[in-house]
Amino acid sequence: MKIKFSDILRHLFLAFLALIWLIPIVWLVATSFSKYTGMNTSTFFPEEWSLINYKNLLFASDSVTQFPSWFKNTFVIACATCVVSTAFVLMVAYATSCMKFKMRKTLMNIGITLNLFPAVLSMIAVYFILKALDLTNNHLGLILIYSATSGLGYLIAKGFMDTVPESLREAAYLDGASEARVFFTIVIPMSKPIIVYTIISSFLVPWMDFVFATLMLNSGISSNWTVAIGLNNMLDRMLLNQYFTQFCAGGVLISIPISILFLIMQKFYVEGITGGAVKG
Amino acid sequence: MKTVTNKFSNIFDSIMSGLSKYKEAIVKGDLFVKLSFLWMGAGYFRRKQYIKSLIITLFEIAVLVFTFTFAIQYVPKFGTLGTVKQESVFNPITMQKEFNNYDNSFQILLFSLVSFIVWAIFLVVYIRNIYRQYQLQLDEQNGKAPEKFKDYMNKFLNSKFHITLLALPVLGISLFIIIPLIAMIFVAFTNYDQKHMPPTELFTWVGFNNFVQLFGGGGITSTFGYAFVRVLIWTLVWAVFATFTTYIGGILLASLINNKRVKLKKMWRTLFVITIAVPQFVSLLLVKNFFADGGIVNTICANIGLIDWLRDIGMINTTYIPFLTSPGWAHVMVILINIWVGVPYQMLIATGVLMNLPNDQIESARMDGANSFQIFRHITMPYVLFITGPALVTDFVRNINNFNVIFLLTNNTYTTSNQALANSQAKEIDLLVTWLFTLTRDNYNYKMAAVIGIVVFVISAVCTLVVFKRLTSGDKEGAYR
Incomplete structure (x- = not known):
């Protein structure tokens, strides 16, 4: 293929855009290796490079930074959330996609309506409900919040299950298989891309959420926090100059696993959607 | 209308037969x-x-x-x-x-x-x-x-x-x-x-008082009516801009990368996706400090003389550019930063859609001598719009409720100088949801927060209903089957 001038231009333009998009990320990584503790405002790259932030973050916990325990807390919460959420999403998706029952349309409409309310509105009442159950400042309460409502996010999985050919299920019914058997042995194995997508996306929720976590874990005991609360707290105006570079180091440390998961998830997401189009 | 009455009479019938x-x-x-x-x-x-x-x-x-x-x-x-x-x-x-x-x-x-x-x-x-x-x-x-x-x-x-x-x-x-x-x-x-605040003080029913207050009543001292109009207008402006800039940007970026002559498609896509793979509270808090009044961008702008120039033409009267701390500047900045956050998402979705483009149509159009802009305008765009139209509505509603971008970028650093807004705990940069959040978290004003929440719901519901009706009415349904 002959290289045209417009091709070079096109690639240059793409490179320029990518540069703009990556500047903050580069800054994050660069600053995390700075020797200085506060925000460097005079130069883009740090004047002196060092690994001290990572060392402090991982091995020298103080009253402000408890990164290892935050990481552990978030990981436990994320694992529990991911198991329950995935089960819920698959259950709701199968019921609404593959079964015909009287309340189906009504339930789906209620689901759409509920999604129109701003989530922060119900926050206060949720807090009181969990308080009545004595679950505030408790990781179980947070797991409940993240996973109990996950059933509402069933639409993508339902869209995928809609494309599983009906004839497959019908053949199984004719062989005398029960609905539960069809669910476990036919539809679930065929929904692999969307299951991976659901697992990863629900695993990521506790890492990304900040609003509900601050509301529920408000005791001020920093070893109880999740990563999101802890890192945000480091940027408090009083602490900024002492911890900004550690914040960046923490940001890098959690971004690495999350990015990897995200990239995998995105592949399965596209596969889930386009794969459906081919089959349907 | 007819279907609604039918539905009601159906429900009525089933209740009656149940009773009998x-x-x-x-x-x-x-x-x-x-x-x-x-x-x-x-x-x-x-x-x-x-x-x-x-x-x-x-x-x-x-x-x-x-x-x-x-x-x-x-x-x-x-x-x-x-x-x-x-x-x-x-x-x-x-x-x-x-x-x-x-x-x-x-x-x-x-x-x-x-x-x-x-x-x-x-x-x-x-x-x-x-x-x-x-x-x-x-x-x-x-x-x-x-x-x-x-x-x-x-x-x-x-x-x-x-x-x-x-x-x-x-x-x-x-x-x-x-x-x-x-x-x-x-x-x-x-x-x-x-x-x-219970239990030391109790609250009781007051009927529609709070709604009256939000819509401008409640006496001379109440500024909720004023604040509500200001915040509502900005919320809608924000939602329109945030939705369409990222949507169009995403489609353009996706078609740019998807072009036959572009090498290393996967690499380009990954570069953009990395930015959204970093959790928002990290990337947005970072960007906030990046553009802070004493931050790195301001230093660079000062070094190249941009700040002096802006002061000369009267755009600013401070020694820094108030990117995220004064109205006007902050409004533009949050929309720009939202483009940074949102375009990669839209690109991912658009890529999925573009992969399924009706290729035969494009080929025949090219044979008839259409140039690539005409193809984009008359084939690609209508197709993408048809597929992603409903998602556009959900995006609009999501942007009305877009808490993260505004909150993480302006929380604690943006203070308003508008006394009337400050009296009702609002800021120029607030969306209805962030206002709601400030009212509950910092001011314990649950009654007004609840009213605002209901208003947000009504706006979202109306948008969804109206647009969905437009999109699903007519004979377009089978157009691309």
Whole structure:
């Protein structure tokens, strides 16, 4: 293929855009290796490079930074959330996609309506409900919040299950298989891309959420926090100059696993959607 | 309209037929059917379905216990939301100050609501139970053998499998979304705010007062009407810009990368996706400090003389560029930063859609001599719009509720100089949801927060309904099948 001038231009333009998009990320990584503790405002790259932030973050916990325990807390919460959420999403998706029952349309409409309310509105009442159950400042309460409502996010999985050919299920019914058997042995194995997508996306929720976590874990005991609360707290105006570079180091440390998961998830997401189009 | 009336008459019909069946059950039922008005398991017991009888009896007992130990504490006070404030009283027996037996308005509200829901469920089960007992009697008269318990349970793996599947998710959604939402909708009709914080002070019903206040009433000192209009306009402007800039940007970027002549497509895509793979609270908090008044961007701008130049032409009157701290600048900046956050997402979706483009149409258009802009304008764009149109509506609603971008970028650093806005705890940069959040978290003004929440819902619902109707009406449905 002959290289045209417009091709070079096109690639240059793409490179320029990518540069703009990556500047903050580069800054994050660069600053995390700075020797200085506060925000460097005079130069883009740090004047002196060092690994001290990572060392402090991982091995020298103080009253402000408890990164290892935050990481552990978030990981436990994320694992529990991911198991329950995935089960819920698959259950709701199968019921609404593959079964015909009287309340189906009504339930789906209620689901759409509920999604129109701003989530922060119900926050206060949720807090009181969990308080009545004595679950505030408790990781179980947070797991409940993240996973109990996950059933509402069933639409993508339902869209995928809609494309599983009906004839497959019908053949199984004719062989005398029960609905539960069809669910476990036919539809679930065929929904692999969307299951991976659901697992990863629900695993990521506790890492990304900040609003509900601050509301529920408000005791001020920093070893109880999740990563999101802890890192945000480091940027408090009083602490900024002492911890900004550690914040960046923490940001890098959690971004690495999350990015990897995200990239995998995105592949399965596209596969889930386009794969459906081919089959349907 | 016609379908709506039809729907209502359908519901009415089914209620009436249900009632007539119920009447028949009362009149023609035998002793045990009638006994099941009091003891719900009576009919089952008579037909020797002991396990079912036991289950339903336990259910009845549980509801009764719930009513007389739990609900009775709260429901009678629902009309007033409590009258006894918390006070410490000297107890002569223990010689200590103790709290009196006080009410808590919010608990009364919430737990009364829970009681109402439990009773509503009980009522449905109760009525259906009586009808089922009568059905069992008829079956017996016709010589039909009653269903075995094992067969009944098996149904939950078969024809009733959806109940098994949906039970837990629906329970979770009810507990953590529906009940809290209804409770907060109730709060919109009370005076629950900083001056009425239970248990030391109680709140009570005030009717539509809060709505009147939000829409401009509530006396001269109230600035909520003014703040509401300002915030609402910015919310809508933001939602329109945030939705369309990222949407169009995403499609353009996706088609740029998808172009046949572009090498290393995967690498380009990954570069853009990395930016959204970093959690928003990290990337946005970082960007916030990047553009801070004393931040790195300001230093660079000062070094290249941009700040002096801007001051000369009168754009700023400070020694820094107030990227995220003054109105105007901040409004533009959050939209720009949102492009940075949102375009990669839209690109991912658009890529998926573009992969399924109707290639034959494009080929034939090219044969007819259409240039690439014409193809984009007349084939690609309509197709993409058709596929992603509904998603555009959801995006718009999501942007009305876009909490993260505005909150993480401006929380704690943006202060308003507009006294009227400050009086109602709003800022120029606030969306309705962030205003709602500030009102609840910092000012405990739950009543106004609840009203704003309801308004947000109404706006989102109207947008969704209107646009969905537009998109799904007409004969476009089969266009691309």
